[in-house]
Amino acid sequence: MTSRDKILAAVKANQPDLRPLPEVVIPVSHADLIQKYTEVASGIGAKVYEVESVSQIKSILADHFDMSKRKVTTLADFADFAETDILQLDPHALEDVELAILKAELGVAENSALWVAEQHLGQRVVPFICQHLAILVEREKILPTMHQAYEYIGERDYGYAAFIAGPSKTADIEQSLVLGAHGPRSLSVFIV
Amino acid sequence: MKVGLFIPCYVDQFYPKAGIATLELLEKLGVQVEFPPKQTCCGQPMANSGFSHLTHDIDELFVKSFEKYDYVVVPSGSCALHLKEHLHSTKNPAAAERLRARTYELVEFLTDVLKVSSLRARFPHKVGVHQSCHGLRGLKLSQMSELVAPKFSKPEQLLSYVEGIELVELTRKDECCGFGGTFCVAEEAVSAKMGKDRVSDHVQNGAEYITGADLSCLMHMEGILNRQKSKVKVLHIAEILNSFEG
Amino acid sequence: MGSNAKTAGTLDHADLSDIFNRDEPRVNWHDETLWFVRTKRDRAAHSLPEWELLRETASGIKHNVLSNLHNYLQQFEEKAIANGVQVHWAADAKEHNEIVLSILKKHKITQMVKSKSMLTEECHLNEYLQQNGVGVIDSDLGERIVQLAEEPPSHIVLPCIHKKKEEIGDLFHVHLGTEAGESNPQVLTEAARQHLRDTFLTRKVSLTGVNFAVAETGEFVVCTNEGNADMGSHLADVHIACMGIEKIIPERKHLSFFLRLLARSATGQPITTYSSHFKKPRPGQEMHIVLVDNGRTTQLGREDFRNSLKCIRCGACMNTCPVYRRSGGHSYHNAIAGPIGSILAPNLDMKKYADLPFASTLCGSCSNVCPVKIDIHDQLYKWRQVLVKEGHVSPVKAVGMKAMAFTFSMPRFFAFAGKAGRSLMRLFPFAVNNKLNPWFKEREMPAPPQESFREWYSKNRK
Structure with missing residues (x-):
């Protein structure tokens, strides 16, 4: 008997009688989503900008980051601003990226998380290996809670996707919060 | 309403004043209270140490001492909880079941059963x-x-x-x-x-x-x-x- | 129980707590640090009016999982394989370690990077790989710190919460070359960032834990704040994800409940920085999932204790536990410390962990903060009954208990015993058998009154 069969047999013998999945509706408020989003994101160390145009984003980025360093993006609108040809690279070749500019499919007001899926990343490692990360999200795509987020995501297929909320951080040393653990040191969110 | 007063073992031995205050308070509120003399302990010290199997005789003694009362009142949350959750009797299971539901810690007896809404008490501290x-x-x-x-x-x-x-x-x-x-x-x-x-x-x-x-x-x-x-x-x-x- | 554990050649929770408590200011610091985390958890929970409904629902989902685990595991396996993932099954820790080693050997790997996985701590994977010539670098900052200190983690979410920044500074000075005396967390974290970045860039195999695995889709979710699981896995040629079989959840949408609860319960954050959904290997990459039993099916069969398998490893029960905060994680001498560890460990080895269910006042705060509503303190109580029946409690204590039960079942003898000498030691005979009466070490005895209540009553009321 393989371990697989042994484990499955033991599970079957020992599991309790079937209990149905709970069916609940969690109350939700759609009020002031942008304000809530901004509050929460700022609270966990992200910078949030409400913007009208791509050129506005570019000028904010140019003000805040070292433009002489390497920038990458998967967004056609930023082709004049950052490298777009990253799909075929060995991921290790991205180690010196200073700024990555990506797009999220949705944002979540309750926790400021942004849903980024593989097809918008170029490479999975991009939002982690860069020193600074900028993510664009459409105003209408800010949803109240994780329940609405997963409803939106539905059954769509992806190889990899992530919720990203704020810059990478740690509080492992005496509960002192430090931004910039292994991933980006900063996150700028542009609500378009 | 007849109340059996259960005074936990260590209260009986070390804090009789708390027992007396409980008794007097209930009497002042017009409750008929008795202290069944053969009571000892609820069995919790043993049960919480993993020895609940040694508490059968203590449980039987408790049921026998209190079965005739409408309520059991205990000036101890922890003993009350133990009795409510664990009191069992093989000799008189029905009485044990009734007592489990009718055992009250003093505070909840005052607020939930007697529904006390005022007291003549003063304690300027x-x-x-x-x-x-x-x-x-x-x-x-x-x-x-x-x-x-x-x-x-x-x-x-x-x-x-x-x-x-x-x-x-x-x-x-x-x-x-x-x-x-x-x-x-x-x-x-x-x-x-x-x-x-x-x-x-x-x-x-x-x-x-x-x-x-x-x-x-x-x-x-x-x-x-x-x-x-x-x-x-x-x-x-x-x-x-x-x-x-x- | 103390004497039992000591004859086995180890110190039990009480002994280890006694050692921990020799430095009272440090106990205060440890207690305050973790209480701070508990208060952050409270703020996060109280910001959601639906909190209790979320807990109830998450608990219900997990109950469904336990009751249908046989099907969910097969569904998960089927989907994962269809996604291009290789699925392995390990009956115990040994087999888990062997599977990981065999994957490493196949790729001729002698260096691996690992993000936090309590399962691999449970299986003692690092020691095993080291003995077999594989170097492991833990990439979670806290884990890296305890690894450098050659200690196990003391907390499942905050692995080095027992360490002061000065001690971490000393470690980093020796191992990472930071300046002597440097203890600024910002500076130390930056040093670790540089050191581990090299590791990420040079390791071919990355091992991660799994927070949730979705039966419906075959994907698994890993939550970190540092981004270390992602940095490791997206740069490595091989990603190995190890998970206990209880990590399964039915559908993707159920993640919403668990991700809302996990970080809020753990640290008071609204969500971890990264909640990464791994479904397929990236082109050219190999992805493995190791499904581990290691006693979980046994626990599933214990009706009183199976709910412990609902645990999502948030650590809230540790942060709120007044004992844990004052005894430290290492006092539990088990990979998972605190209240949840104390109900999981006896399932693995009753003799070795017989002391743990007694390392609690049964205050119940753990059950109240648990995001999946595990009845932790009730299970501690129930484990005590099991351990006594199975003979894992010291004979000294057992004799004392029998004497006490006898006294309390004999009303006349009880009244006499009280009169004969009104002392705690007489009434609680188990305390007498210790050389020094432990009550008296830091507490006065209650002053014996003139008469007992029953004596007063017989004079005044009848």
Whole structure:
């Protein structure tokens, strides 16, 4: 008997009688989503900008980051601003990226998380290996809670996707919060 | 309504005044109370140590002592909880079942059964309320700080009827004192440390008295206060509710 | 129980707590640090009016999982394989370690990077790989710190919460070359960032834990704040994800409940920085999932204890536990400390962990903060009954208990015993058998009154 069969047999013998999945509706408020989003994101160390145009984003980025360093993006609108040809690279070749500019499919007001899926990343490692990360999200795509987020995501297929909320951080040393653990040191969110 | 008064073993032996105050308080409120003389212990010290199988005779004795009463009232949250959850009888299972439902800790008996809404009591002192865990999380005498739910406190409600009393705010309002039954000796270091920390919360917030519905916790804290030669005293809540200090 | 554990050649929880408590200011610091985390958890929970409904629902989902685990595991396996993932099954820790080693050997790997996985701690994977010539670098900052200190983690979410920044500074000075005396967390974290970045860039195999695995889709979710699981896995040629079989959840949408609860319960954050959904290996990459039993099916069969398998490893029960805060994680001498560890460990080895269910006052705060509503303190009580029946409690205590039960079942003898000498030691005979009465060490005895209540009553009321 393989371990697989042994484990499955033991599970079957020992599991309790079937209990149905709970069916609940969690109350939700759609009020002031942008304000809530901004509050929460700022609270966990992200910078949030409400913007009208791509050129506005570019000028904010140019003000805040070292433009002489390497920038990458998967967004056609930023082709004049950052490298777009990253799909075929060995991921290790991205180690010196200073700024990555990506797009999220949705944002979540309750926790400021942004849903980024593989097809918008170029490479999975991009939002982690860069020193600074900028993510664009459409105003209408800010949803109240994780329940609405997963409803939106539905059954769509992806190889990899992530919720990203704020810059990478740690509080492992005496509960002192430090931004910039292994991933980006900063996150700028542009609500378009 | 006939009430059988259950005085836990250590209250009987070390804190008779709390037992007397409980009895007098119930009598003042017009309740017919009796103390069945053959009672001993609820069995909790054994059960919480893993020896619940040794408590059968104690359970039988309890059922025999109290089966004739409408209610059992206990001035101890922890004993009340143990009885409500674990009292069993092979000789008289129906009586045990009825007693499990009809056993009340003193505070909840006053608020839930007698529905007391005023008391003739006066106690002009600063008092810290110790929420004993079994009373709090077991009997739900107060709302627990961990839960997202409306606040209430039955002991504080009763104490609010006492003239002149001032309740102090604690920094950690419902942390365990570390008594824990046999834990207090089996895990001496942590138990004593928890007790010291709990006492210091009350002292630092200006309490002259620490009160609560469980003398086991209070005995533990009193032991620490006395070792520290502190002037702060412990009193069972019945002693305050039954007090009319000038 | 103390004497039992000591004859086995180890120190039990009470002994280890006693040692921990010799430095009282440090105990205060440890207690305050973790209480701070508990208060952050409270703020996060109280900001959601639906909190209790979320807990109830998450608990219900997990209950469904336990009751249908046989099907969910097969569904998960089927989907994962269809996604291009290689699925392995390990009956115990040994087999888990062997599977990981065999994957490493196949790729001729002698260096691996690992993000936090309590399962691999449970299986003692690092020691095993080291003995077999594989170097492991833990990439979670806290884990890296305890690894450098050659200690196990003391907390499942905050692995080095027992360490002061000065001690971490000393470690980093020796191992990472930071300046002597440097203890600024910002500076130390930056040093670790540089050191581990090299590791990420040079390791071919990355091992991660799994927070949730979705039966419906075959994907698994890993939550970190540092981004270390992602940095490791997206740069490595091989990603190995190890998970206990209880990590399964039925559908993707159920993640919403668990991700809302997990970080809020753990640290008071609204969500971890990264909640990464791994479904397929990236082109050219190999992805493995190791499904581990190691006693979980046994626990599933214990009706009183199976709910412990609902645990999502948030650590809230540790942060709120007044004992844990004052005894430290290492006092539990088990990979998973605190209240949840104390109900999981006896399932693995009753003799070795017989002390843990007694390392609690049964205050119940753990059950109240648990995001999946595990009845932790009730299970501690129930484990005590099991351990006594199975003979894992010291004979000294057992004799004392029998004497006490006898006294309390004999009313006349009880009244006499009280009169004959009104002392705690007489009434609680188990305390006498210790050389020094432990009550008296830091506490006065209650002053004996003139008469007992029953004596007063017989004079005044009848």
